[in-house]
Amino acid sequence: MSIQESVIIRYKKVASATVYSAVRRLGYEPCFMRGVESFTPGLTLVGPAKTLRFVPPRKDIMEKTHIGEKSPEYIAMGSCEPGDVLVVDGLGKKYAAIGGDVKLLQLKMRKASGLVTDASIRDLDIVADYGLAIFAGGRTPMGGADEIDPFEANVTIQCGGVAVRPGDLVMADDDGVVIVPECIIEEVIDWVEEHEEVEEWIKTLIEKENVAPGKYYPPTEETIRQYRKTLGK
Amino acid sequence: MAISDEVLARYRKVAVATVYSAVRELGGYEPCFMRGIKAYTHQESGEDRMAGRAKTLRFIPPRADIKRDTQVGEQSPEYVAMGSCGPGDVAVFDAMGRNEASIGGDVKLIQLKNQDAEGLVTDGSIRDINAVLPYGIKLFAAGNTARVGEPDVWPYEANGVIQCGGVTVKPGDVIVGDDDGVVVVPERVAEEVIDWAEDHEQVEEQIKDLIEKEGVAPGKYYNPKTFSKLSNLTK
Numbered sequence: 001m002s003i004q005e006s007v008i009i010r011y012k013k014v015a016s017a018t019v020y021s022a023v024r025r026l027g028y029e030p031c032f033m034r035g036v037e038s039f040t041p042g043l044t045l046v047g048p049a050k051t052l053r054f055v056p057p058r059k060d061i062m063e064k065t066h067i068g069e070k071s072p073e074y075i076a077m078g079s080c081e082p083g084d085v086l087v088v089d090g091l092g093k094k095y096a097a098i099g100g101d102v103k104l105l106q107l108k109m110r111k112a113s114g115l116v117t118d119a120s121i122r123d124l125d126i127v128a129d130y131g132l133a134i135f136a137g138g139r140t141p142m143g144g145a146d147e148i149d150p151f152e153a154n155v156t157i158q159c160g161g162v163a164v165r166p167g168d169l170v171m172a173d174d175d176g177v178v179i180v181p182e183c184i185i186e187e188v189i190d191w192v193e194e195h196e197e198v199e200e201w202i203k204t205l206i207e208k209e210n211v212a213p214g215k216y217y218p219p220t221e222e223t224i225r226q227y228r229k230t231l232g233k
Numbered sequence: 234m235a236i237s238d239e240v241l242a243r244y245r246k247v248a249v250a251t252v253y254s255a256v257r258e259l260g261g262y263e264p265c266f267m268r269g270i271k272a273y274t275h276q277e278s279g280e281d282r283m284a285g286r287a288k289t290l291r292f293i294p295p296r297a298d299i300k301r302d303t304q305v306g307e308q309s310p311e312y313v314a315m316g317s318c319g320p321g322d323v324a325v326f327d328a329m330g331r332n333e334a335s336i337g338g339d340v341k342l343i344q345l346k347n348q349d350a351e352g353l354v355t356d357g358s359i360r361d362i363n364a365v366l367p368y369g370i371k372l373f374a375a376g377n378t379a380r381v382g383e384p385d386v387w388p389y390e391a392n393g394v395i396q397c398g399g400v401t402v403k404p405g406d407v408i409v410g411d412d413d414g415v416v417v418v419p420e421r422v423a424e425e426v427i428d429w430a431e432d433h434e435q436v437e438e439q440i441k442d443l444i445e446k447e448g449v450a451p452g453k454y455y456n457p458k459t460f461s462k463l464s465n466l467t468k
Contacts (some may be wrong), residue, residue: 027297028296028297030294055394056264056396057401058262058401058419059260060403060422061394091330091396151394156293157293162294162296163296163299163387181297182298183298
């Protein structure tokens with residue numbers, strides 16, 4: 001389930017928009033989360049997913065899950081290794097918090113690299129200093145209690161309309177969050193790196209020739225071949 | 234111990250609105266009324282509302298690798314879920330509140346008909362509605378559609394804990410439905426709730442008679458004090 005550090009480093013250098021195109025091209029949509037934005041602007045987040053699923057609250061179920069240190073949210077956060085990203089299915093409830101400064105302390109202590117949810121974060125001003133990149137549906141002073149309650153750690157979830165499995169790659173920047181299924185992580189970054197180079201080359205041509213971008217974009221197989229020739233490939 | 238057929242028969246005779254009040258009265262079990270879901274089949278008498286034990290199916294957004302792993306013919310999650318239903322069971326399908334997403338149509342839902350399931354409830358949509366209505370299953374959904382579900386939702390897990398219409402549903406819970414909608418009664422309070430609901434209905438009948446006879450505003454009798462006085466449970 002771990003992703004090589006060398007792969008993480010490569011992803012950190014590219015844009016989520018290009019990663020989106022790559023995942024789409026391979027047929028793995030939906031992959032871009034709706035209603036989830038960056039609350040730590042300027043930060044790029046790349047890391048393997050751990051997951052947590054919330055459900056609407058109910059007394060009989062909470063009697064089994066509210067068990068202190070071993071409650072599902074602490075199992076999920078406790079499973080994070082340094083660099084992991086916790087992805088939380090908050091049922092898209094934009095005003096309900098999945099945690100605040102006390103609970104999320106555990107993510108800071110585990111040295112997670114980020115937190116992603118389609119619900120809200122509480123005490124954001126404090127949590128933003130925990131060394132995590134944060135992507136959420138909103139910020140709120142409320143708790144989650146009336147609408148959502150933590151239920152299950154490290155299962156397949158949805159978040160922002162995207163299916164997420166533990167071990168998938170989370171790639172997020174100011175444009176939002178893209179999920180790269182574990183089975184295509186290397187194929188995607190290979191395509192993305194070359195594609196970003198091709199695009200830079202195309203932009204130079206467009207400016208030099210002063211033409212409408214449609215002349216070179218999107219790049220055809222022939223255009224890509226031309227690009228590779230310039231590298232002496 | 235699963236909820237008995239006798240208890241389900243009692244539920245079919247009381248209004249879902251009264252069952253809602255009963256669950257609310259207990260505290261800690263709301264939300265229990267499913268949002269955005271309407272009846273597609275209707276009662277013919279006061280005794281044939283939908284009441285059944287929940288079986289569940291969780292859908293997730295589609296993804297090519299997950300589809301490969303789960304589409305395994307007869308043992309796909311939707312067939313495991315529907316296959317686990319029998320008489321007195323209600324299939325509850327979690328479509329993540331995607332009102333327009335199809336959770337099945339005339340071919341897939343044949344299985345519920347063959348299993349003699351009591352009903353189907355979903356916060357998604359049903360496809361081929363005019364072919365499914367004659368199956369004899371009570372139907373409650375957010376809508377109906379001509380589209381297939383594959384672009385929007387993918388069946389993933391049978392008989393786990395789900396949400397539907399914003400309510401948590403656990404297999405074995407009692408699911409009741411009439412023209413006012415669907416309420417979830419957690420299994421562990423199902424007997425307490427039907428006792429309270431039956432008593433409440435007989436008190437309400439007395440209250441309505443008094444109001445009509447005296448020609449007064451309902452507030453004269455529709456209050457906790459009168460309920461307490463007329464209830465058989467507090468005696």
